[in-house]
Amino acid sequence: MSDFILAIDQGTTSSRAILFGLDGTPAAIAQQEFTQYFPDDGWVEHDPEEIWQTTLWACRDVMRQVNCSAQQILSVGITNQRETVVIWERDSGVPVHKAIVWQDRRTHDYCEKLREQGHETLVQDRTGLLLDPYFSASKIRWLLNEVPGLRERANNGELACGTIDTYLIWRLTHGEVHATDATNASRTALFNIHSQQWDADLLALFDVPAALLPDVLDSSAAYGCVAAEFLGGSVDINGVAGDQQSAMIGQACFSPGNAKSTYGTGCFLVQNTGTKCLKSRNRLLTTVGYRLNGETTYALEGSIFNAGTAVQWLRDGLGVIKSAAEVEAIASRTPDTQGVYMVPAFTGLGAPYWDAQARGALHGITRDTSHEHIVTAALQSVAYQTRDLMEAMGKDGQLPAFLRVDGGMAVNNWLLQFLADILGCPVIRSNNHETTALGAAYLAGLQSGAYASLDSIAQHGSVDREFTPNMPVARRDELYGGWLGAVARVRS
Numbered sequence: 001m002s003d004f005i006l007a008i009d010q011g012t013t014s015s016r017a018i019l020f021g022l023d024g025t026p027a028a029i030a031q032q033e034f035t036q037y038f039p040d041d042g043w044v045e046h047d048p049e050e051i052w053q054t055t056l057w058a059c060r061d062v063m064r065q066v067n068c069s070a071q072q073i074l075s076v077g078i079t080n081q082r083e084t085v086v087i088w089e090r091d092s093g094v095p096v097h098k099a100i101v102w103q104d105r106r107t108h109d110y111c112e113k114l115r116e117q118g119h120e121t122l123v124q125d126r127t128g129l130l131l132d133p134y135f136s137a138s139k140i141r142w143l144l145n146e147v148p149g150l151r152e153r154a155n156n157g158e159l160a161c162g163t164i165d166t167y168l169i170w171r172l173t174h175g176e177v178h179a180t181d182a183t184n185a186s187r188t189a190l191f192n193i194h195s196q197q198w199d200a201d202l203l204a205l206f207d208v209p210a211a212l213l214p215d216v217l218d219s220s221a222a223y224g225c226v227a228a229e230f231l232g233g234s235v236d237i238n239g240v241a242g243d244q245q246s247a248m249i250g251q252a253c254f255s256p257g258n259a260k261s262t263y264g265t266g267c268f269l270v271q272n273t274g275t276k277c278l279k280s281r282n283r284l285l286t287t288v289g290y291r292l293n294g295e296t297t298y299a300l301e302g303s304i305f306n307a308g309t310a311v312q313w314l315r316d317g318l319g320v321i322k323s324a325a326e327v328e329a330i331a332s333r334t335p336d337t338q339g340v341y342m343v344p345a346f347t348g349l350g351a352p353y354w355d356a357q358a359r360g361a362l363h364g365i366t367r368d369t370s371h372e373h374i375v376t377a378a379l380q381s382v383a384y385q386t387r388d389l390m391e392a393m394g395k396d397g398q399l400p401a402f403l404r405v406d407g408g409m410a411v412n413n414w415l416l417q418f419l420a421d422i423l424g425c426p427v428i429r430s431n432n433h434e435t436t437a438l439g440a441a442y443l444a445g446l447q448s449g450a451y452a453s454l455d456s457i458a459q460h461g462s463v464d465r466e467f468t469p470n471m472p473v474a475r476r477d478e479l480y481g482g483w484l485g486a487v488a489r490v491r492s
Helices: 048-065 108-116 120-127 136-146 150-155 164-172 200-206 243-250 308-318 324-333 371-396 413-423 435-448 454-458 473-490
Strands: 004-010 014-021 026-033 073-080 085-089 159-163 179-181 215-217 235-242 259-263 267-274 285-292 295-304 341-343 361-363 403-406 427-430 463-467
Touching: 004 048, 004 164, 004 435, 014 048, 014 435, 026 048, 048 164, 073 164, 073 243, 073 435, 085 136, 085 164, 108 120, 108 136, 120 200, 136 150, 136 200, 150 159, 159 164, 164 179, 164 235, 179 235, 235 243, 235 435, 243 259, 243 267, 243 285, 243 295, 243 435, 259 371, 259 435, 267 285, 267 371, 295 371, 308 324, 308 371, 324 371, 324 413, 341 371, 341 473, 361 473, 371 413, 371 473, 403 413, 413 427, 413 463, 413 473, 435 454
Parallel strands: 004 073, 073 235, 179 215, 259 403, 403 427
Antiparallel strands: 004 014, 014 026, 085 159, 259 267, 267 295, 285 295, 341 361, 427 463
């Protein structure tokens, strides 16, 4: 009898593995950070080999913690940082360049050129996305054009390309499977979310050879087997989803209108829109929420590039805190910033602004401003950015009646109360804080028969705490108005 599902959660700053019991309870967690490379202004890269090694270490470590054998693992699910791309040699599996990360802005000028030529309508109509360096297509083109010899080798069929899930599947299966799921494919700006196929017109627009790209499968599907040498036995890979879609599944947002927001490196607000592919009029993204049994469920998404990075900057850049755990206590004793706003546009502004050239700022500082005010302003910026997304979501369709939250920052009670106050709606935190990895585990369990349906998965969820708004409306609007003024000052 299999006891566990192994979820791989490959994120922007670390690789994690979690063993879940079949009831969705975490049994063991392992995590290892890896190097961030910043070769130029706005450029962000990862070493794919380091991602692979840290992922493998995390998988082995969780098994060691509970003395688990491969035979006790029913299946493996993978969730991953999205839009980040890798190109590698088909014969050896060796990457030909560092991975270009979703935060990277090096293709801004090219995306602007395409927009000026009138191509954004095509991109949005086919993919639900906008023309922005965030998405994978322009990154792939950059690699093919800027790394000597790559385009010729790609045209000769020597290379393979994919997002991080695809690369891990390739490595785990010894190159037997070159595949991704529909959620990750929908973030490339090359995938037609209506026909559910790679789009020939978009491939031509970005000059990407179709032969480079993986097969696109359902989010619950047979993705091959982990080679026995890696985990001490062969285990099926049965579930794959991009991290934000995986969190939506882990939060059981299965009904149209349900919404969740994940607070990690960035912040991502995703709302289930059902089988309706709703085109945003307010610069949100339409994306694939999940695809099961060939049926696509769509979602609206707002992406914030910098949330947890604001706290990391306080620690690593300014040195005003020693650990992220300090910020809740500081904000609790200094809840009023005295007019100070932090706009953490370190790598530009995401939705609904999509301003790649904007840069971060502290606004409203005086001689009385202390590091405590700046710490509180950093936390408040996360709530303000979330309201930006909720305002746009409400204009596009249905304003969520409540917001489910997860991610590393969701343990901060002060932040979640301020979030509820600024949004004016309840904020609900799950008992299980590992909802991103849990979503991948659920998808793997669906394919392997551990769960009969989405309804049976929803039975496992439970609420840790609900935060209800108690800030006067006038004060809420005053604070948010100040935020909008600060944002206007950093716009390019």
